[in-house]
Amino acid sequence: MFVYADNAATTSVSKTALNAMMPYLTEDYGNPSSLYGFAQRAAEALAQARATVAECLGAASPREIYFTSGGSEADNQAIMSAARVGARKGKKHLISTKFEHHAVLHSLKRLEKEGFEVTLLDVHEDGVVRIEDLKNAIREDTCLVTIMFANNEIGTVQPVEEIGALCREKGIPFHCDAVQAAGHMPIDVEKMNIDMLSISGHKFHAPKGVGALYVRKNIPLFNLIEGGAQERGKRAGTENVAGIVAMAAALKESVDNMEADSKKMIAMRDKLFAELSKIPHSKINGSLEHHVPGTVNMCFEGIEGESLLLMLDANGICASSGSACTSGSLDPSHVLLALGLPHEVAHGSLRLSIGEYNTMEEIDHICKVVPQVVEYLRNMSPVWDELEKGQRPHLI
């Protein structure tokens, strides 16, 4: 059995999205900036897609949507732009969290090198930011608060509406990286007082290479990419019309089906939590109360994540891990470390992210295979041997 359980990494393109985009690849392939009627068909599709995305995010106007190459570009533009606006007013302090996506963290790192100050909020053991912590971190010179909607590795959802209300009260722009939430959780930028918001198409069944940045009308926006006057002069480069059309179609489909899909995914997710928690010395990472429908992140003591993934792959299961060996660095995932997990525990992490296309039969397969693989690897592990003999204390 083949089970794709890595939907937080990417998703398949839905039939709806594919059908929507096809005409703009082969028939209506004109450049939307061209004058003639043929190209205007592409321009109209672009306008329609912009209106659809605006509506799905609760934006007041389609003019507040800027299409980008994806979530990373949207995050970069939001942060770099807010920093430039802030610097002009002498405000050079930004607030974020310890477990943001690298698109956010590395942008902030770059700003630090350029003389900005950054405060990264603790996300506590449950992976949820506390409003009190944010209140205490806000300064006179804070020019941006950037906090993700839902974490990509552990799936915990942040108190976005409260953060938005606080930032509004203090007059500080609030950017939200909603890459993991868009299409999976209700988003309303008006109600939630979000000033800038990033989304990425391929996380909700659109193709890779397309995303969007929502920017509230009165928030100034600077370019990352200079050139032509596309995206109202804020993002140069001929528009990825087919990708944008697909993203709008996929987002609308996801939003329309959200209630039913969530119900189905939550049932599958909760089964995974219930079954895999039966494995001794395992731990669920992140609050269960504030959680996206599809993501399961757990640690299994005494084993290492990459070997776990390879064994799962051999059994037809696609998943991911926050172990050092899979992150390409010597340290395990910064997200798991931000939760306060010891390195040796974080190395044994597994992320399963399910989508609306998964079935309960697939979940049953995962529930059968994971305990077998964990046991197999533990039997091979000198760490597990020491844990079992009491020579090393159990940490979970």
Added chain:
Amino acid sequence: MALYSDKVMDHFQHPRNVGKMDDADGIGEVGNAKCGDIMRMYIKVKDGIITDCKFNTFGCGSAIATSSMATELIKGKPVEEALQLSNQAVVEALDGLPAHKIHCSVLAEEAVQAAVKDYYDKHGIAYDPEKFKVQSCEHCSD
């Protein structure tokens, strides 16, 4: 291209000589759980020859594969020869490793040396300490 060679995958999925050895003549353990890999190597020695060898490894796919290959390479060999096993020989026998996994082969080399050193220590065999690499990991030492 796949991350690992077929040989690495074979040794990962069907590791040779995996398990514990109750009557080992030498046991070597290297690595650190904090870093994500620990190898424990057991050797049985008779008349200066490694007659049996087993391993336990906590680590990634290449850590398991390099342990497995190292046991294959030293089994049946004189102790002195096992001591000469280089990480490069392990890498070559596995048809290569990705650059960021080379340290796994170093760990395998060190695990063999640690097991031999333990054998020498336990059996009162004199040796030149210079022959043994310093067991350390920069990342873990802090």
